[in-house]
Amino acid sequence: MAYAIAIDGPAGAGKSTIAKRVAKELNYIYVDTGAMYRAMAIYFMDNGIDCNSEEQIQSAVDGVDIRIEYADGVQQVILNGSNVTARLREEAVGRMASATSGYGCVRAKLLELQRNLAETSNVIMDGRDIGTTVLPDAQTKIYLTASSDARAKRRYDELVEKNGNADYEEIKADIEKRDYQDMHRTISPLKQADDAVLLDTSDMNIDEVVAAVKKLIR
Numbered sequence: 637m638a639y640a641i642a643i644d645g646p647a648g649a650g651k652s653t654i655a656k657r658v659a660k661e662l663n664y665i666y667v668d669t670g671a672m673y674r675a676m677a678i679y680f681m682d683n684g685i686d687c688n689s690e691e692q693i694q695s696a697v698d699g700v701d702i703r704i705e706y707a708d709g710v711q712q713v714i715l716n717g718s719n720v721t722a723r724l725r726e727e728a729v730g731r732m733a734s735a736t737s738g739y740g741c742v743r744a745k746l747l748e749l750q751r752n753l754a755e756t757s758n759v760i761m762d763g764r765d766i767g768t769t770v771l772p773d774a775q776t777k778i779y780l781t782a783s784s785d786a787r788a789k790r791r792y793d794e795l796v797e798k799n800g801n802a803d804y805e806e807i808k809a810d811i812e813k814r815d816y817q818d819m820h821r822t823i824s825p826l827k828q829a830d831d832a833v834l835l836d837t838s839d840m841n842i843d844e845v846v847a848a849v850k851k852l853i854r
């Protein structure tokens with residue numbers, strides 16, 4: 637049977653950075669489920685779909701085909717035949733993903749894809765509902781979090797390094813809004829699974845978190 641490690645937690649807790657490192661060290665496949673919600677969001681944006689209209693979302697979902705490929709171990713997301721990986725991290729895409737991830741039709745489509753990936757390979761999968769819904773039988777479950785201040789500070793530093801400037805208060809407000817939406821939706825809200833281990837990384841560096849996660853897996 638394949639081994640599954642589920643990492644859930646709010647935006648900016650460092651899930652993907654940690655999961656990528658651990659996957660490389662253990663030779664597991666890293667599955668970034670947020671990227672799938674983001675690819676779906678790109679489709680909605682490119683096709684002028686109103687994120688407040690369940691009817692529009694519902695009929696659009698049928699036209700979406702998302703596939704996951706790996707290039708040198710790096711996850712690539714193919715949306716209706718086009719590789720959209722380079723666009724996934726745009727701020728507007730993240731906002732649209734958060735606004736549309738509460739729809740049952742969106743979640744059902746991606747759930748199937750996520751479970752299929754975990755069936756045949758050892759995976760470390762990160763998201764919001766992996767331990768609670770997608771892989772409830774995962775052998776290791778971690779809830780990775782950090783204070784909203786710590787998460788906003790990390791994102792701020794990242795953006796300053798990339799663009800030379802950033803607005804801390806705006807970043808923090810965006811993170812808190814995203815947390816609220818993800819934790820209060822009806823279907824698969826973000827929450828710690830009963831059998832997940834809580835890891836608060838507010839005062840930890842990346843090496844310390846990687847070591848802590850590897851210890852939990854052993």
Ligand code: C5P
Pocket residue numbers: 647669670671673674730733734735737738762763764765766814818
């Ligand atoms: O993790 P990331 O920021 O890429 O996720 C983008 C959005 O996708 C999240 O804000 C959340 O609304 C949604 N998401 C989700 N369930 C997951 C992964 C992501 O609802 N398993």
